[in-house]
Amino acid sequence: MLQLELITPFAVAIAVLLLGVTHRAAVAIALLGSLFSLGVTIALFSKYDGATLSSGSWDVSAPWISALHVNFHLAVDGMSILFLLLTAILTPISVLVAGSTQRDRSNVYLSMLLFLQGALIGVFMSIDLVLFYFFWEAVLIPAYFMLGIWGGERRIYAALKYVLYTMVGSLLMLVGILLLFALSTPHSFDLLDLMAHPLSPDVQRPVFLAFALAFGIKAAVFPFHSWVPDVYGEASPSTAIIFSGVLSKMGIYGFLRFCLPLFPAAAHYYAPLILVLAAIGIIYGALLALDQRDIKRLVACSSIPHLGFITLGIFSLRSQGIEGATLQAVNHGITIAALFALVAIITTKWGAADLDKLGGLAVKAPIVAAIFLVVSLSALGMPGLNGFAGEILILIGTFQANAADAVVGTIGVVLASAYMLRLFQGVSHGPLGPAGKASPDPLPPGTVASWWDQLSLAEYASVLPLVVLMVWIGVQPAGWLDPALSYANSVLTALGGHP
Amino acid sequence: MIVDYTVILPELIVALSAIVVMLADLFLPRSQRRALAYLSLLGLVAAFIAVIVLRDDNKSGFSGSVVLDGFSLFTSGIFLLVGILTVLLSIDYLELEHINLGEYYVLVLGTISGMMLMAAANSLIVIFLALELFSICIYVLAGFERTRDRSQEAALKYFLLSAFASAFLLYGMALTYGETGSTSLPAIASYLKGHVATGDPILYAGLALMIVGFAFKMSAVPFHTWTPDVYEGSPTPITAMMSVGTKLAAFAAFLRLFVIALPALHAHWVALIWLLAMLTMVLGNLAAVVQNDVKRMLAYSSIAHAGYLLIAVYTARGDGSSGDGVPSLLFYFVIYALMNIGAFGVVAAVGRTGEANTRLEHFAGLARRQPWLSAVMALFLFSLASFPPTAGFWGKFYVFQTALQAGHGELAVVGVLTSVVSVYYYLRVIFYMYFRPSTDAALPFTVPPALWTSLIISAGGLIVLGLWPSGVLTLAQHAMLLH
Numbered sequence: 001m002l003q004l005e006l007i008t009p010f011a012v013a014i015a016v017l018l019l020g021v022t023h024r025a026a027v028a029i030a031l032l033g034s035l036f037s038l039g040v041t042i043a044l045f046s047k048y049d050g051a052t053l054s055s056g057s058w059d060v061s062a063p064w065i066s067a068l069h070v071n072f073h074l075a076v077d078g079m080s081i082l083f084l085l086l087t088a089i090l091t092p093i094s095v096l097v098a099g100s101t102q103r104d105r106s107n108v109y110l111s112m113l114l115f116l117q118g119a120l121i122g123v124f125m126s127i128d129l130v131l132f133y134f135f136w137e138a139v140l141i142p143a144y145f146m147l148g149i150w151g152g153e154r155r156i157y158a159a160l161k162y163v164l165y166t167m168v169g170s171l172l173m174l175v176g177i178l179l180l181f182a183l184s185t186p187h188s189f190d191l192l193d194l195m196a197h198p199l200s201p202d203v204q205r206p207v208f209l210a211f212a213l214a215f216g217i218k219a220a221v222f223p224f225h226s227w228v229p230d231v232y233g234e235a236s237p238s239t240a241i242i243f244s245g246v247l248s249k250m251g252i253y254g255f256l257r258f259c260l261p262l263f264p265a266a267a268h269y270y271a272p273l274i275l276v277l278a279a280i281g282i283i284y285g286a287l288l289a290l291d292q293r294d295i296k297r298l299v300a301c302s303s304i305p306h307l308g309f310i311t312l313g314i315f316s317l318r319s320q321g322i323e324g325a326t327l328q329a330v331n332h333g334i335t336i337a338a339l340f341a342l343v344a345i346i347t348t349k350w351g352a353a354d355l356d357k358l359g360g361l362a363v364k365a366p367i368v369a370a371i372f373l374v375v376s377l378s379a380l381g382m383p384g385l386n387g388f389a390g391e392i393l394i395l396i397g398t399f400q401a402n403a404a405d406a407v408v409g410t411i412g413v414v415l416a417s418a419y420m421l422r423l424f425q426g427v428s429h430g431p432l433g434p435a436g437k438a439s440p441d442p443l444p445p446g447t448v449a450s451w452w453d454q455l456s457l458a459e460y461a462s463v464l465p466l467v468v469l470m471v472w473i474g475v476q477p478a479g480w481l482d483p484a485l486s487y488a489n490s491v492l493t494a495l496g497g498h499p
Numbered sequence: 500m501i502v503d504y505t506v507i508l509p510e511l512i513v514a515l516s517a518i519v520v521m522l523a524d525l526f527l528p529r530s531q532r533r534a535l536a537y538l539s540l541l542g543l544v545a546a547f548i549a550v551i552v553l554r555d556d557n558k559s560g561f562s563g564s565v566v567l568d569g570f571s572l573f574t575s576g577i578f579l580l581v582g583i584l585t586v587l588l589s590i591d592y593l594e595l596e597h598i599n600l601g602e603y604y605v606l607v608l609g610t611i612s613g614m615m616l617m618a619a620a621n622s623l624i625v626i627f628l629a630l631e632l633f634s635i636c637i638y639v640l641a642g643f644e645r646t647r648d649r650s651q652e653a654a655l656k657y658f659l660l661s662a663f664a665s666a667f668l669l670y671g672m673a674l675t676y677g678e679t680g681s682t683s684l685p686a687i688a689s690y691l692k693g694h695v696a697t698g699d700p701i702l703y704a705g706l707a708l709m710i711v712g713f714a715f716k717m718s719a720v721p722f723h724t725w726t727p728d729v730y731e732g733s734p735t736p737i738t739a740m741m742s743v744g745t746k747l748a749a750f751a752a753f754l755r756l757f758v759i760a761l762p763a764l765h766a767h768w769v770a771l772i773w774l775l776a777m778l779t780m781v782l783g784n785l786a787a788v789v790q791n792d793v794k795r796m797l798a799y800s801s802i803a804h805a806g807y808l809l810i811a812v813y814t815a816r817g818d819g820s821s822g823d824g825v826p827s828l829l830f831y832f833v834i835y836a837l838m839n840i841g842a843f844g845v846v847a848a849v850g851r852t853g854e855a856n857t858r859l860e861h862f863a864g865l866a867r868r869q870p871w872l873s874a875v876m877a878l879f880l881f882s883l884a885s886f887p888p889t890a891g892f893w894g895k896f897y898v899f900q901t902a903l904q905a906g907h908g909e910l911a912v913v914g915v916l917t918s919v920v921s922v923y924y925y926l927r928v929i930f931y932m933y934f935r936p937s938t939d940a941a942l943p944f945t946v947p948p949a950l951w952t953s954l955i956i957s958a959g960g961l962i963v964l965g966l967w968p969s970g971v972l973t974l975a976q977h978a979m980l981l982h
Binding site for chain 2: 064065066067068130133134135137138140141144145148149155156159160163164167168171172174175178179181182187
């Protein structure tokens with residue numbers, strides 16, 4: 001089952017590259033392949049029975065490079081199944097958005113996207129640290145091409161910035177992995193072995209830092225956030241969705257999967273510092289978002305405070321915080337993907353991304369505006385939608401750890417309302433903006449386009465499933481929280497204390 | 500006394516095929532010169548088969564001055580691979596440049612046999628003879644394009660500086676011989692074991708002079724200054740061969756000499772290696788950043804890689820223990836050979852007549868004109884930058900792992916940070932190929948089949964070793980030095 005989950009995207013990537021001779025064929029193959037992958041993941045999720053990594057119900061292990069003590073060890077637990085699900089949901093969305101927004105060498109782009117998905121699935125399932133690193137770095141190759149070939153004007157700068165930024169962190173993490181191997185007794189790269197024999201507290205700190213730097217850069221923790229506006233702003237819509245939705249979660253996943261259980265003492269030692277950084281990131285990112293006129297960059301900046309929130313929950317080192325952070329990682333992926341998809345729809349329709357030129361969406365296309373409203377409310381954490389459940393748990397956890405950080409986080413929620421509503425109002429309300437007036441409109445003034453004219457089928461298909469998920473998780477979070485809770489409990493035993 | 504020629508069987512096959520090629524050249528008509536390349540390939544493949552047949556042997560011959568052990572067989576395998584790839588790169592290159600002369604292949608085979616002999620040498624005299632054998636061949640090959648000034652300049656520079664370095668080496672050997680009374684490596688070792696605390700300045704001077712000589716051939720900083728000019732000026736297939744072969748020969752002989760003969764002075768020479776490794780990694784990578792010519796950038800990158808290889812020398816103990824650098828060095832060289840010769844092969848294809856098109860802007864928009872050539876070049880560059888899933892990752896991984904297990908985190912950390920710098924200049928070529936439109940200077944060209952064969956061998960090897968490095972790794976771990 002796990003092998004199928006891992007191999008499918010790579011197989012589809014090759015099929016798209018070789019068979020996707022026309023744009024339509026490439027999109028069709030990629031869509032079918034990614035939907036199949038989604039089916040496999042849902043089947044996996046539905047069989048989830050509260051297993052933890054060590055209980056070994058989903059575990060594949062085979063020798064790979066015995067000379068270097070590296071094993072092909074995959075396993076899945078409640079936390080990683082959520083990240084796998086997020087990847088599987090956002091890939092077909094990304095394919096659909098790519099299908100309707102870009103036509104240049106589609107087969108190459110889509111095969112890169114699926115290669116990226118395969119590497120991400122590898123990241124989220126690897127238990128052997130070298131295997132994990134192998135996939136972690138392999139992500140960068142398609143990422144580099146996706147940013148550099150299909151993007152905005154400053155795409156080359158963005159691509160190089162992203163790769164170099166993450167390389168600094170990742171290569172130091174490689175040293176950390178090697179150090180962990182050299183220091184552990186018996187020598188091992190296997191997460192389960194390493195958890196069973198933790199390092200002594202004073203050695204944990206440098207290794208923890210090497211890991212945390214890599215994850216912090218990927219998760220855009222303040223002060224390592226400066227790549228975010230450039231990269232998401234210059235990326236094509238489809239790339240922005242998979243990057244902001246899933247790639248940024250690699251860092252979150254790394255914190256949860258490796259930093260906490262492997263280095264409990266160091267996690268306790270550095271948690272206050274990271275909480276402060278996360279709190280700064282929440283406020284700073286929110287102010288950045290408030291300052292943007294370009295709606296794509298605004299959405300890009302909005303992900304900095306959200307990721308700060310998730311980091312806050314993780315390093316509260318409390319059950320509710322970790323549980324909420326895990327759920328919020330999924331929530332943020334869904335919400336930011338929907339936001340970027342809507343931004344792509346609006347900018348292609350009206351040819352402008354500047355708030356000064358937009359406006360009046362609710363007049364011309366009320367259905368799009370309604371969808372936009374739901375997504376914006378989800379992003380600002382409205383009760384009844386997905387964002388609320390995660391945020392409230394994170395805040396409860398953080399209050400137990402450090403009340404001051406939690407207060408700052410709460411201010412962040414208020415600021416989030418400010419920039420999200422400013423975005424929504426700027427686009428939807430008011431009179432028709434200059435961009436809307438300039439675009440050719442066959443309808444007489446005062447009339448509203450029918451629902452099939454407002455959005456194409458592919459556009460509906462790329463946004464509506466996400467809206468359904470937002471409502472579903474918002475109303476019924478228990479089914480999503482159970483796996484997260486079982487992970488939070490298992491990691492708390494490793495951390496020792498504060499149940 | 501019966502001489503056991505099987506000790507040097509692979510070397511002998513290559514040397515004999517050089518003679519066969521030379522004789523065939525006399526009788527073949529001009530139009531049939533391609534046959535000489537195929538003859539050379541035949542000789543190299545035959546020698547490779549000999550290496551496989553002899554794989555479990557462990558013996559010495561010629562009064563102990565040459566050894567056949569796992570180490571020499573493994574290095575021979577790499578040299579023969581280098582030879583095969585070089586010949587494949589050369590076939591169409593020579594025709595394009597109108598220098599299709601039979602001597603070329605004779606000299607290439609002479610170079611390869613000299614390099615193989617150097618890695619098998621167990622005496623100071625044989626080390627020096629082998630070094631001169633391949634160096635003299637390379638002097639000629641570097642200047643083989645008689646009508647191109649750059650090639651002439653490369654040959655002269657290499658000749659003068661290399662002769663100088665050889666003199667250093669020879670002087671060091673003479674001092675070592677004067678102190679220990681023997682040129683045989685095991686004899687030197689056993690002498691020093693008895694006189695370990697002598698602290699004799701003559702021996703230290705000899706040690707330092709020999710390190711200078713070897714460091715020159717390794718192109719380790721600060722003895723690297725010849726490298727960019729010589730690599731840039733030489734015919735590209737020769738550059739490809741030198742960048743891997745000369746280095747490996749120097750590293751192999753260095754390991755044998757210093758690990759087997761001079762373990763008593765380990766603490767002294769290893770400190771110098773530490774310094775060389777640091778300098779080479781930092782300066783090699785930083786200098787590569789500012790290059791706008793891809794061939795010259797690859798020259799600096801080969802200096803940088805010498806730095807990573809020096810880490811493996813630093814941790815080398817030759818005893819096969821878990822932190823031993825010898826297997827990591829051998830494994831790195833296999834991968835380095837594939838990716839570096841591959842990258843130079845692409846440069847040869849893009850450069851075309853007179854190598855006039857090797858600057859970055861000539862690579863602009865290559866992905867649209869030559870999608871497959873760009874794809875393999877991207878693979879080579881990602882591998883040089885040590886990205887998984889390419890084999891380059893495992894090469895560095897293993898080297899850094901041994902460094903950390905030997906307790907030298909500082910080498911690994913500097914190695915890692917300089918690797919980030921290297922990502923910048925390797926990816927720059929990729930963004931020219933993929934993200935930039937073609938310039939007006941971009942003319943259409945075709946890639947000849949022999950060159951393609953070489954590129955496919957390299958690219959295929961890198962993918963296979965990236966996903967399943969286990970086989971070659973195990974071989975490298977069993978390639979012990981014969982003590």
